Amino acid sequence: MKTKNIIASLFFLGSIAVSAQKYDIKTAKTYAEISAKTDGKWEGRKYKGGTVFKNVDRLKLAPEHTDHSFDIRYEGPGWESNRIGYRLYLDWRNAIDIFGKKTSEMILPKVGQDNFDSYHEMSDWGADILKAGKAIGIGSIDRYLDNEKLHFREVDSTIATVVNKSTQSGVKIDYYGWKTASDKIDFTSELTIKPDQLYTQHTIKASKEIKGICTGIAKQKNTELFKKDSKNKKWAYIATYGEQSLVPDKLGMAIFYQKGTIENNVETDLDYLLVFKPTTKATTFYLLGAWEQEVNGIKSKEEFVKYLDEKLEILNKKGKM
Template structure:
C-alpha cells in the first residue's frame, strides 16, 4: 500500500510539473527584471556575480548606465509579437527587441554577454538605436528646448507582474528633480497576448509643465499623423529603413488629443508634450518589424494597421 501511495504521489507531482511547464510554454506575455548577486561594486561598476530574476528591485545608489548589475540594463517585457526594455537609469529610454519567433525569449537575452543581444540570433535582436533620443514611448521632461533626464532621483523602485494574458512593469520614481521642481512619478507598462502595443499609464504627484513622450528620430523615415473620427484619439508614427539591421521598422504612439499640450520637432526626437496634470494618463506605443513572424513588411500595411487601431480607439476608447 505504501508503495502504491508513493507511486501515485510521484505520478501526481510529475503531472503537476508537466502542466506547469505546458502553462509556461503556452504563455504569450512575459516581464522580468534580472540583477546580479554575489559580486561587488567598484565605483559605479558591478564586478562579478551571477544574474537572478526578482519580482521587485530598489535601484542601487551606485547604478548608472553600463553598470553591469542589471541584465540588458533594466526591466523587459514582451508578447508573442515583440519585446521592449527600459534603460533603468538617467536615460530612461525604451528600446525594442525585434522577435523572429512567437516564443518567449527574454529569459535568454543577455545571458551570454552584456550586449550580445545586439548581434542577430535565432530569436531576433535589439533593433532600435535610441542614442541621445527618447527611444519609443518613454518619459522625460522638455523645457526650454532641452530634454531633462532622470539624473536626480531620490530612489527608484521597479516591479514586474505576470498574469495569464498580460504582463506589466511598474516603476516608481521618488523625488525626481528637474529645473528646481521635485515630484514623485509612476509609470506602468502593460502588454497583452497577441498584441504589439504597450499601454503606458503615467501619473505625476504634482502638475508640472513639460512631461513628454515621443519617438526617436532616425534617418530614412517618413512621419505619419492622423486623428480619429471623433477627434479624441490620434497617432504619431514613423516608418522606414530605421532598424539597426538595417531594415523596415515602424513605430507609433496613440494618444488622447485632450492630454497633449504641444508637438515638438526636437533635435533627436518627435515629441508629444503633455498638459500639466496630477491625474492618471494612458497612451499606447508600438513597434512593427518586418522580420517578425507573419509580420507587417511594408509602409502600406503599416498604415492600414495603424488606421485599424485608430478606428478601434474611436469606438471603444481602448485597444
C-alpha cells in the same frame, strides 16, 4: 493562470529584491522580468564579479547604479508578447528600446545571458533593433523644458516591479524624488502588454502638476512621419516608418494618444515629442514597434498604415485598446 508571489525578500549591496513569481513561460504569450546580479560587489559606479543574474519581482535600484553598471541584465526590465519585446533603460536615460522577435516564443530569459550586450547581434530569436542613443526611444518619458530634455539624472530612489498574468504582463516603475529644474516630484510609469499584440499600454502619473512631461519617438534617417486624428477627434497617432532598424531593415514605430492630454507637439534634432498638459491625473497612451522580420510581420508602409488605422478606429469607438 494564477501566479504565486513568494514573500521572502533578498537584501543585497544597496538593492532590494523580491524573488520572482512562478509562471509557465512555455505556454505564455506575454512575459515581463527584471534580472540582477546579487553576488558581486560595487566598485564606484560599476558592479564587478557575480556569477549569475537572478530574476526578481521587485527591485530597488542601488544608489551606485547608472548606465552600463553591469548589475542588471540588459540594463533594466523587459516585457514582451508573442510578437515583439521591449526593454527600459532603468537609469538616467529612461528610454524604451525594442527587441525584434523572429519567433513567437518568449525570449527574454535568454537575452544577455551569454554576454552583457550580446543582444545587439542578430540571433535565432532576433535582436535589439532600435538605436536610442540620446533620443527618447519609443514611448518613453522625459521632461522637455526650455528646448532641453532633462532626463532622470536626479532621483532619490527607483523601484521596478514586474507582474505576469495569463491575460497580460507588465512593469511598474516608481520614481521617488525625481528632480528637474526647480521641481521635485514622485512619478509612476505602468507598462502593460497583452497576448498577440504589438502595442504596450503606458499609464503615467505625476504627484505634482509640472510643465514639460513628454513622450515621443526617436527620429531616424530614411523614415516617413505619419499623423492622423480619429473620427471623433479624441485620439490621434504619430508614427514613423522606413529602414530605421539597426539591421538595417524596415521598422514602424507609433504612439496613440488622447488629444486632450497634449499641450504641444515638438520636433527636435533627435525626437518627435508629445508634451503633456500638467496634471496629477493618470494619463494613458499606447506605444508600439512593428518589425518586418516578425513572424507574419508588417512588411510595407501600406500594411503599417492600415494596421494603425484599424487600431485608431478601435480607440475611436471604445476609447481604449
